[in-house]
Amino acid sequence: MVHQSLRKPGFSRSAAMGVRGLQGFVASTCPHVCTVVNLRELAERHRSKHPGCTPTIVVDAMCCLRYWYTPESWVCGGQWREYFSALRDFVKTFETFGIKLIFFFDGMVEQGKRDVWVKRRLKNNREIARIFHYIKSHREQPSRNMFFIPSGLAIFTRFALKTLGQETLCSLQEADYEVASYGLQNDCLGILGEDTDYLIYDTCPYFSISELCLDSLDTIMLCRQKLCESLDLGPADLPLLACLLGNDIVPEGVFESFRYKCLSSYTSVKENFDKKGNTVLAVAHHIAKVLRLHQGEKKLEEMLPLGPNKALFYKGVASYLLPGQTSPWIFQKPKGLTTLHKQVVPMSSDPESKQEIPVCTDPESNQESPMCSDPAPNQEIPVRTDPEIKQEDSMNMEPEVKQQVTMVSDTEILKVARTRHVQGESYLVYNILTSGEIECSNTLEDALDQALPSQAFVYRPVRQRAYSLLLGSGQGDASGCPTVREWFVYAGNPLRHPDLVRPLPMNLPGGTPSLKLLWLNQEPGTQALRVDTLLACFDLSSSREELQAVESPFQALCCVLTYLFVQVDTLCLEDLHAFIAQALCLQGKSAAQLEALQLDCVDPRAVQLGALLVRGLTMLVLVNSACGCPWRAGDLMPWNVFDGKLFQEKYLQSEKGCAAEVLVEQNRPRLTRFHSLKSVVCKACLKEDRHIISRQHWRPHHSGRLERQGSGSHRTSSGYSRSGQGQHWRDQGPGSRQHEPERWTRHSPSARWSS
Known part of the structure; x- marks a missing residue:
């Protein structure tokens, strides 16, 4: 059985994940953003409000791996039977109270986040060296503060959950976007995970997996609205704040000097200066009191030192926009475009051609699209829509698309591979076939x-x-x-x-x-x-x-x-x-x-x-x-x-x-x-x-x-x-x-x- 506040330092996806400094800021400066809630009570209210509708929680599974891995032994290769038993208990608890769980797993690493992935892997190498040094010196497993999840935990967790009758989905992009999108579109009870990006997305409530007590189903809800009130911002401002602070798309160093200027100006009128907490407050203050003065009159790049990072910055802001959402801070070309995530159509009608392109103006694209590099005034940037958009919808797309050569041209095979990938029934096959x-x-x-x-x-x-x-x-x-x-x-x-x-x-x-x-x-x-x-x-x-x-x-x-x-x-x-x-x-x-x-x-x-x-x-x-x-x-x-x-x-x-x-x-x-x-x-x-x-x-x-x-x-x-x-x-x-x-x-x- 999983116990309350099971904090396990290690290498889960949630480590150093999301918006830089936001987790610490919320904990130290805005603790009222965190509210204790009971998921059973929330589920009952949901049933009362939506009769006949099953309360559903969408789970960012990659954030939950170290919470789920409760066996005492972890260094020997995995206590898999114990782990399966713990997963069964987790699932059974929610089933007992009539709460449906939908599990999302990362299906691939987006190119824009490869550098972040590499940095984490190299950091993990250093931690693994420490683990082996300890084992050789003491002939025993290190303490939990050196915890490293067993190899293959993510892929085998996916199959374990399917064995337990759970709906598991594998993402076609970074999972957090699909989790937030699913939660919004399906009126879910909330998102269960550990990633401050879920405070930025304008989606359903965000619950902390690390604070979950399985016995009572108490946990912490991080309230997006209370965060906005504390910062004097609206929900539509949060993506801008996230990119200025630094996230997995916009490196923290890009706006370091800008944040310093905001902090200098902000601290001139504030006492009890605390740099870490006040950096978030200072940037939010600049958005609320300075940038809004010229909103709609000037392009954002005229108000911010974007320089050569302009396209990257717009991509970062747009990456938080869920289907149907727009941003007052960024614009699009006069003709509206719908964004489609990597729907594949042939690049030519030549049957021998193996070149195909995903019809995609995805802000995750590595290539600088015209709409990002030179946004037209008073027009909003195209927003990503649900990855499950029908193929026929892509035929009406404009030709401004991210061009990516796929490895095979057989659309029937690609369709089967994609379905199996999304349903979590295969491993790496779709990635090989497409990218x-x-x-x-x-x-x-x-x-x-x-x-x-x-x-x-x-x-x-x-x-x-x-x-x-x-x-x-x-x-x-x-x-x-x-x-x-x-x-x-x-x-x-x-x-x-x-x-x-x-x-x-x-x-x-x-x-x-x-x-x-x-x-x-x-x-x-x-x-x-x-x-x-x-x-x-x-x-x-x-x-x-x-x-x-x-x-x-x-x-x-x-x-x-x-x-x-x-x-x-x-x-x-x-x-x-x-x-x-x-x-x-x-x-x-x-x-x-x-x-x-x-x-x-x-x-x-x-x-x-x-x-x-x-x-x-x-x-x-x-x-x-x-x-x-x-x-x-x-x-x-x-x-x-x-x-x-x-x-x-x-x-x-x-x-x-x-x-x-x-x-x-x-x-x-x-x-x-x-x-x-x-x-x-x-x-x-x-x-x-x-x-x-x-x-x-x-x-x-x-x-x-x-x-x-x-x-x-x-x-x-x-x-x-x-x-x-x-x-x-x-x-x-x-x-x-x-x-x-x-x-x-x-x-x-x-x-x-x-x-």
């Missing part, structure tokens, strides 16, 4: 441990084959596929540019099947083809029969383990024993039993191995989505095959040389399955010339790494992973150049593909 760009946040990886690779490298060949499936012509030739831009976090990557990653061909009889065949064909034999394609993405086609014979959910586990052990030659038999034993023992344990499990110590290598496996499960979700879902989504979920603490326990036992009987807790049927699963993985690895041996047969290498004895099984000297496909993880890193067609290079102005 050719994906990202992956931080993982608990030890940057100082050279013996274990980053998950970014381990699973890159899987992604490369998925790219050839998604972006190819269905003929099995990956050479003509476009490259994909990857923003993946790994040690030494400054994230200044994305990695340009080329697709890899798949080894499938008859060639790579088309997406139409995999996604839309209902012929009896298609299901088998989907499975074949999934295994081909992991390059495990030779082990199809063995893997298919494994029962669920261990089939998915064996697939990831086989791939992992073939790719990473520093994994040993003891590691395999620990992975299999914990998965088998997990089946007979409740969330309460897992919570009661106590560890003697925490091993840093096991921490990284746990994260590596969980990231493998997320890659399996991606491939399963791309192949038309041959495997049930539930079989890919970590709460069915992995528990962080349990893995640590089995890892430590295995390292000590405990027998299999001990690992499976003296359970005879479990022991039989242990040997069966071990045999499947070992035999599959042998087909790829990978012999999994005990750590006792390794010898220390002068480089500090561990390598197996015998030149026949040494896999790191060639510079390639198996089959010569892709580049070995030890040879990959920032700045690496491509020398073979299937290798990759970092994206930079000087980078060139070799022929």
Whole structure:
């Protein structure tokens, strides 16, 4: 059960999110903006006011992840069964009182916010280094003030909520806009999240998730109207205030000197000067007393030092305008335009053309549109409308649109992919098909441990084959596929540019099947083809029969383990024993039993191995989505095959040389399955010339790494992973150049593909 005011410092999306300084200002200077409310009572009032209408709260799920993650253990890779239980309690509480929840998840990182995303990832890297330093020094989990959400928490939360019967939606842009829009258009009870942008949007009430007491459903409502009264502003002024203070679109430094001038003028008539609080008051005072004097007479850029940031500033203000809303501070061209978020129509009628453009005058666009750079007087800027606008509406749009080349031209496939994306039924597929760009946040990886690779490298060949499936012509030739831009976090990557990653061909009889065949064909034999394609993405086609014979959910586990052990030659038999034993023992344990499990110590290598496996499960979700879902989504979920603490326990036992009987807790049927699963993985690895041996047969290498004895099984000297496909993880890193067609290079102005 989640308790009141569960404050967990960490890396949730709400950290440093929204308007700079506004959260602290409200807490210290305007505490009356925060009001204690009871969601049950508000729901009852809503029913009285709207008979027959179910009170609905729209939830910004990304803001809620660390509130939901209540298990005590977090560093070992995730207490997934405990987490699922906590989510179930959360959902059940609202259901009990007749309150409907709609969950929104971020579907992509908008280009205008990439810099903010990168800064957070680099900050997280420093925090992760501190976590591993602590584990190595103390052999235990750090305290909660170093909390880091387990890898894959967002994607698996989405599927967990769907399993619990909840409506989950994945955004087509930054989620906060769609959350605010949904709340306004559907007359929702409020928004549950932790982002000061919800004070700026003119939408339904904003409730704090961090202050929610689940037992009573008491929480804090941050009142937009009271904030306006305190600042002598109207709701339409708040977007202007947000951009002048700095937010995720307009960097804080852009108006630093302007804020200083406002503060100097404001403090000349105010006593008890408090810089942080008074900065907000000073800027609001300037808007109310200075800018309004000339409102309607002068363009905003004549009253503000916008300079080269004019288009960015207008984009920032417009980004807060919900469907049907306008701003008195910005203007549009004489002919009114309706904004549509990335509705895709062909750029030409040429059937061979793969160039398409989203019909979009979206203020999130990176390109400076004429309406933003030179607003005409007395005309309001176009406002973004609901992302679900019908395709036919886009035909009446004017040609002033954001031009963006999409990766595929098949509108039927794009429509299916978009629907699955919005409904939260796929992972990364729509992003690859439309923008050719994906990202992956931080993982608990030890940057100082050279013996274990980053998950970014381990699973890159899987992604490369998925790219050839998604972006190819269905003929099995990956050479003509476009490259994909990857923003993946790994040690030494400054994230200044994305990695340009080329697709890899798949080894499938008859060639790579088309997406139409995999996604839309209902012929009896298609299901088998989907499975074949999934295994081909992991390059495990030779082990199809063995893997298919494994029962669920261990089939998915064996697939990831086989791939992992073939790719990473520093994994040993003891590691395999620990992975299999914990998965088998997990089946007979409740969330309460897992919570009661106590560890003697925490091993840093096991921490990284746990994260590596969980990231493998997320890659399996991606491939399963791309192949038309041959495997049930539930079989890919970590709460069915992995528990962080349990893995640590089995890892430590295995390292000590405990027998299999001990690992499976003296359970005879479990022991039989242990040997069966071990045999499947070992035999599959042998087909790829990978012999999994005990750590006792390794010898220390002068480089500090561990390598197996015998030149026949040494896999790191060639510079390639198996089959010569892709580049070995030890040879990959920032700045690496491509020398073979299937290798990759970092994206930079000087980078060139070799022929």
